[in-house]
Amino acid sequence: xxxxxxxxxxxxxxxxxxxxxxxxxxxxxxxxxxxxxxxxxxxxxxxxxxxxxxxxxxxxxxxxxxxxxxxxxxxxxxxxxxxxxxxxxxxxxxxxxxxxxxxxxxxxxxxxxxxxxxxxxxxxxxxx
Numbered sequence: 001x002x003x004x005x006x007x008x009x010x011x012x013x014x015x016x017x018x019x020x021x022x023x024x025x026x027x028x029x030x031x032x033x034x035x036x037x038x039x040x041x042x043x044x045x046x047x048x049x050x051x052x053x054x055x056x057x058x059x060x061x062x063x064x065x066x067x068x069x070x071x072x073x074x075x076x077x078x079x080x081x082x083x084x085x086x087x088x089x090x091x092x093x094x095x096x097x098x099x100x101x102x103x104x105x106x107x108x109x110x111x112x113x114x115x116x117x118x119x120x121x122x123x124x125x126x127x128x
Contacts, residue, residue, distance in 0.1 A: 045088050047099040054081045057121045066100050078102070082110035083118055 006014070055062050058077040065077060078100060085096040093107040 047085055047089065047091065047096065050081055050084050050088060051099065053121055054084065057117070068101070076116045079110045079113045080115045080118055080121060082107050083115040084121060086111065087118075 004011075051062065051065065054077050055065050058073065058080070060074065060077055064074060065081075067074075081100065082093075082096060085091060085099075086093075089096075092104070093111075094104040097104050097107040
């Protein structure tokens with residue numbers, strides 16, 4: 001038996017709907033530059049590796065990074081970590097937060113903040 005939740009008739013209907021409008025933006029070719037820049041073709045890094053790279057880039061102690069302190073430089077570093085972890089791993093926001101002693105809501109808040117310098121951290125990771 002197949003694991004497909006749809007019947008053959010439902011599959012045909014879905015194919016007709018998908019092909020009905022060829023201008024459907026869902027089927028556009030993705031932007032090649034974006035894919036190249038943020039591709040997961042490289043091996044997926046661990047959260048601990050991302051923490052180490054962010055701490056090295058921002059020149060902060062790992063213990064301070066995971067602490068409850070809320071200084072601006074620490075918040076910026078944690079924001080960069082949240083964005084990188086979301087881009088480079090497939091972990092949920094709860095798991096990403098648990099790695100730095102935060103809950104998922106804090107990580108979601110970090111997603112809404114502008115990262116300070118993800119490209120600089122990515123460049124650092126390519127050199128190491």
